[in-house]
Amino acid sequence: MQLVTFERHNEAQGDRSLERERSGASALGFDSLEPVNLGTRRLGVLIQIDPEDDAVVDLNRALAVKLAGNDAGAPEAEADSLLPPDMQTFLRHLPASLEAAHTAHAFALEALSRYDGPDVRRAGAVVPRRSVRLCAPLPRPGKIIGVARNYALHASEQGQRKPPQEPVLFLKATSAVIGPEDEIQIPEATHDVDYEGELAAVIGATAREVPAAEALTHVAGYCIANDVSARDFQNVRGQRFIGKSCDTFAPLGPALVTRDEIQDPQDLAIRTTVSGEVLQSGRTKEMLFPVAEIVAFASRLMTLEPGDVLLTGTPAGVGQARKPPRWLRDGDVVEVEIEKLGRLRNYVRERR
Numbered sequence: 001m002q003l004v005t006f007e008r009h010n011e012a013q014g015d016r017s018l019e020r021e022r023s024g025a026s027a028l029g030f031d032s033l034e035p036v037n038l039g040t041r042r043l044g045v046l047i048q049i050d051p052e053d054d055a056v057v058d059l060n061r062a063l064a065v066k067l068a069g070n071d072a073g074a075p076e077a078e079a080d081s082l083l084p085p086d087m088q089t090f091l092r093h094l095p096a097s098l099e100a101a102h103t104a105h106a107f108a109l110e111a112l113s114r115y116d117g118p119d120v121r122r123a124g125a126v127v128p129r130r131s132v133r134l135c136a137p138l139p140r141p142g143k144i145i146g147v148a149r150n151y152a153l154h155a156s157e158q159g160q161r162k163p164p165q166e167p168v169l170f171l172k173a174t175s176a177v178i179g180p181e182d183e184i185q186i187p188e189a190t191h192d193v194d195y196e197g198e199l200a201a202v203i204g205a206t207a208r209e210v211p212a213a214e215a216l217t218h219v220a221g222y223c224i225a226n227d228v229s230a231r232d233f234q235n236v237r238g239q240r241f242i243g244k245s246c247d248t249f250a251p252l253g254p255a256l257v258t259r260d261e262i263q264d265p266q267d268l269a270i271r272t273t274v275s276g277e278v279l280q281s282g283r284t285k286e287m288l289f290p291v292a293e294i295v296a297f298a299s300r301l302m303t304l305e306p307g308d309v310l311l312t313g314t315p316a317g318v319g320q321a322r323k324p325p326r327w328l329r330d331g332d333v334v335e336v337e338i339e340k341l342g343r344l345r346n347y348v349r350e351r352r
Contacts (some may be wrong), residue, residue: 001045001085001098001100001101001105001257001258001260001261002009002045002046002197002255002256002257002342003043003044003045003090003101003137003221003255003256003257003258004043004045004046004134004168004253004254004255004256005041005042005043005044005086005087005131005134005135005136005137005138005139005179006041006042006044006045006056006132006134006135007038007039007040007041007042007133007135008038008039008040008042008127008131008132008133009013009016009038009039009131009132009133009243013149018238022096027220030130030137031078032252033061033064033065033068033070033075033123033124034076035294036058036061036124037322038113039251040085040140041085041086041135042058042059042060042061042085042086042241042258043059043083043084043085043086043087043090043101044056044057044058044059044062045057045059045101045105046129046134046254046255046297047108047109047126049112049332050273053128054128054130055126055127055128055129056102056125056126056127056128056129056132057104057105057109057125057126058110058124058125058126059083059085059100059101059104060079060080060083060107061079061102061123061124061125062104062105062107062120062125062126062294063079063082063083063103063104063107064076064078064079064125065107065118065123065125066103066107069078069118069215070220075208076299079335080285080301082096082097083097083100083104083298084097086140087137087256087287087307088141088142088306089136089137089308091202091203091204091220091306091307093223094204094220094306097179098258107120108120108125109124109180109238111125111204112335113264114144115166115342117340119135119234120165121233133179133181133252134179134180134181134183134205134253134346135179135200135253136178136179136180136182136251136253137202137223137253137255137256138177138179138202138252138256138307138309139179140174140175140177141174141177141202141307141308141309142173142174142305142306142307142308143174143305143309144170144171144173144174144176144250144308144309144310144311145170145171145172145298145308145309145310145311146168146169146170146171146172146227146244146278146281146310146311146313147167147168147169147289147294147310147311147312147313148168148169148218148313149164149168149288149291149313150167150287150288150294150312150313150314150338151282151286151287151313151315151316152286152288153282153286153315153316154313154314154316154317154318154321156316157316157318157321158320158321159319160181161216164223164348165289166289166297167293167294167297167298168290168325169297169298170240170241170244171241172227172241172243172244172245172249172250172311173241173244173250174250175245175247176228176244176245176246176247176248176249177250177251178248178250178251178252178254178346179231179251179252179253179254180251180252180253180254180345180346182346183248183346183348184226184228184246184248184249184328184334184346184347184349184351185247185345185348185349185350185351186324186328186329186330186348186349186350187230187246187247188350188351188352189233189290190232190233190243190246191232191327192230192231192232192320192325193228193229193230193320193321193327193328194228194229194230194231194320194327194328194343195226195228195272195274195279195288195318195319195328195334195336196225196226196227196229196272196293196314197224197225197226197271197272197280197281197315197337197340198224198225198227198270198285198311198312198313198314198334199222199224199225199268199269199270199291199311199312199341200222200223200224200225200252200309200310200311200312201219201222201265201291201294201295201309201310201312202219202220202221202222202223202256202307202308202309202310203218203219203257203295203304203305203306203307203308203310204218204220204221204306205217205218205220205306206218206303206304206305206306207299207303207304208303208304209299209300210299211296212292212293212295212296214293215291215292215293215295215296215299216259216265216291216292216295218295218299218304219291219295220256220258220259220263220306221256221257221258222256222257222259222262222265222338222342223250223252223253223254223255223257223264223341223345224252224254224334224336224337224338224341224342225250225251225309225311225335226251226272226313226334226342226344226346227244227249227311228246228248228249228251228328229243229244229247229249230243230244230246230249231243231320235320237253245286251334251336251344251346252253252285252309252344253318253343253344254342254343254344255342257340257342261340262340262341265284265290265291266284266285266287266290266291267283267284267285268283268318268336268338268339268340268341269281269282269283269338269339270282270283270284270313270315270336270337270338270339271336271337271338272317272334272335272336272337273334273335273337274319274326274328274332274333274334274335275331275332275333276333276351279317279318279322279326280314280315280316280317280318281315281317282315282316284312284338286315287312287313288313289313291310294310294312295310298310328348329348329350330348330349330350331347331348331349331350332347333345333346333347334346336349
């Protein structure tokens with residue numbers, strides 16, 4: 001399932017009026033549901049109804065519509081209790097919330113396929129893709145943990161002569177997170193800004209001193225990340241944390257793909273392009289420390305909680321290692337693609 005966090009930015013069909021449905025919806029109680037406010041962050045699933053019609057299922061709304069059809073007394077309140085409309089709370093209530101999400105998703109798809117089904121579009125449970133803005137799947141994670149030089153070729157291009165004996169971890173500020181439709185903004189104080197396309201693992205169950213063999217059961221799913229870095233602060237000035245944590249330096253998205261959709265996180269192609277030029281290309285099997293080992297190692301010293309994000313390292317080809325260096329500049333477009341996870345695309349702007 002491709003879970004997204006989104007905001008409605010246009011008047012989506014059904015948001016103003018819920019009093020009619022093509023097959024007697026008022027009899028099902030849809031007119032008792034409150035309109036969904038524009039700008040409110042919601043939890044959804046990306047779907048493609050046909051080749052020219054992309055849409056988003058508003059999961060909480062779809063479940064409320066289903067419950068209203070079943071004569072539930074307070075469908076919206078019940079939907080909120082079963083399926084929280086924000087990702088952070090959703091992850092804290094796994095696996096029950098995921099089961100409710102599957103129920104809402106299946107209900108919406110079935111309704112769309114039936115000529116006599118409830119009009120989920122009018123009810124605001126399915127909205128056109130063009131009428132929403134995708135946010136980061138986790139707009140404000142609990143914590144972001146990165147792994148330095150976790151691909152052998154990247155470690156080599158950075159001057160590391162022998163591989164580390166254990167994962168080298170660092171923290172990145174959660175305030176740096178942006179989504180797939182936001183801009184990477186370069187502060188005036190830095191000039192050497194680099195890209196790092198990475199696989200991100202999102203924690204779904206509390207992990208404390210877990211063995212590697214069990215570590216992936218604590219992962220809710222995966223998304224794409226770009227560990228943007230101000231190299232002049234990180235390396236020249238020794239300011240790793242601030243160099244990694246500038247505002248907008250942690251793009252995440254476009255969706256959180258649940259763990260059941262990814263059979264092996266160590267067998268995914270990863271590629272980064274900047275303004276159309278392929279600069280990074282590799283596979284996650286090239287990691288020195290696989291996802292399970294990273295989760296296990298980190299959990300030995302700190303508790304990993306639902307909503308924490310682990311950035312698992314970047315392949316070779318970063319801008320700093322090129323001759324001359326390829327720094328991000330105003331007008332660039334950075335795209336990170338990972339097999340089965342989609343594409344994370346962000347424009348670059350200099351902050352003025």
